[in-house]
Amino acid sequence: xxxxxxxxxxxxLRFVLSDVSPAFANALRRIMISEIPVMAIDDVMILExxxxxxxxxxxxxxxxxxxxxxxxxxxxxxCTCKSELGCEKCRASFSLEIEASEPIEVVYSSQxxxxxxxxxxxxxxxxxxxxxxxxxIKLEAYARLGRGxxxxxxxxVSAATYSYDEKARTFxxxxxxxGTMPPEKIVLEAARIINTKSVGxxxxxxxxxxx
Ligand SMILES: [Zn+2]
Numbered sequence: 001x002x003x004x005x006x007x008x009x010x011x012x013l014r015f016v017l018s019d020v021s022p023a024f025a026n027a028l029r030r031i032m033i034s035e036i037p038v039m040a041i042d043d044v045m046i047l048e049x050x051x052x053x054x055x056x057x058x059x060x061x062x063x064x065x066x067x068x069x070x071x072x073x074x075x076x077x078x079c080t081c082k083s084e085l086g087c088e089k090c091r092a093s094f095s096l097e098i099e100a101s102e103p104i105e106v107v108y109s110s111q112x113x114x115x116x117x118x119x120x121x122x123x124x125x126x127x128x129x130x131x132x133x134x135x136x137i138k139l140e141a142y143a144r145l146g147r148g149x150x151x152x153x154x155x156x157v158s159a160a161t162y163s164y165d166e167k168a169r170t171f172x173x174x175x176x177x178x179g180t181m182p183p184e185k186i187v188l189e190a191a192r193i194i195n196t197k198s199v200g201x202x203x204x205x206x207x208x209x210x211x
Contacts, residue, residue, distance in 0.1 A: 011176055013183035017162075018170040024194075025171040029160050031190040034149035036156040038069045038180040039092060039119055041141045048138040053129045062141050063153045065109050065126050066178040067092075070118035075145045086144060092119035094141040100131035107131060112141065119143055122179030156186045 006014035017025060044059040051058070070092070074080075079090035093115045098107055110124035129137065148155035159176040177183040 006172070008184070011179055011183060013175045013177075013187065014173065015175075015187075016170050016172050018168070020171070022164065022171075025162055025164070025173075027194055028187070028190050029162060029173070031193050032157050032160040032175060032186055033155060035147050035193055036181075036186055036189050037075055037145040037147055038154055038156045038178075039067050039073065039143045039145055040151075040153040041065065041067065041094070042144045042146065043142040045140045045142075046138075047140070048136050051129050051131050051135045051137055058129060058137070058139075059141075061128050062112075063151075065112070065128070066122040066180050067114075067119055067143055068122060069145070069156075069180045070116065072118075073145050086142065090144060092116045092143045094143065095139070096141070097138045098131070099136040100133050103133055105131045105133075107137065156180055156189075157183075 001020050002018045004016045004018075006016060008014075017028075041059075041062045044055075044062055046055045046058065049055055049058060053061075072089075073092065074090045076086055076090045079087065081087035081090060085091075094112045095115075096107070096112050098105075098111060107128045107130075108124060109121035109126035109128060111128075112121055114120040131137070146154035156177060157175060158178050159174060162171040162173045164171055173187075175183045175187060177186055181189075
């Protein structure tokens with residue numbers, strides 16, 4: 001296997017992968033799309049909301065705000081707390097409290113106050129809801145690690161594609177992160193997951209031959 005880096009611009013990584021099978025290249029691509037654990041808001045406690053937006057829609061919009069992933073968190077199903085609410089090792093919280101004073105006031109992702117500065121909205125400029133004077137929103141939101149195969153809000157990439165050159169037998173990859181983590185980290189994590197799956201498969205086969 002050989003990897004040659006072509007470019008790294010902002011959240012986009014381009015590289016050429018050679019000396020691997022199409023099945024391996026495709027496994028790498030699919031794991032980047034659906035199996036890299038990243039943080040996203042998964043639970044919202046709405047304390048006040050007299051905006052025109054229903055609580056459910058507001059919570060849904062918050063879930064779709066990409067947030068940065070800090071590698072120190074546990075997946076909720078693997079955390080020792082075994083709690084539905086989570087603990088500080090598997091949950092990062094945000095608060096939002098605003099009362100509009102202008103006739104039209106847009107609430108942006110920058111107004112979500114993170115408890116842990118390492119887990120914050122990727123962009124400050126994502127509009128969440130419009131308020132008019134006197135309307136109030138007060139809520140707490142909780143982000144957890146999850147995978148894209150459960151919900152697209154946990155996808156680490158906005159694009160993971162490759163083109164195959166049959167003659168040269170090379171795969172030219174384009175990986176664009178949502179901003180939740182650097183694209184090269186996504187590729188490394190995908191490779192680690194393939195390795196873990198292969199080891200598990202090997203162990204399973206070993207068990208079959210013994211029985
Ligand atoms: Zn926990």
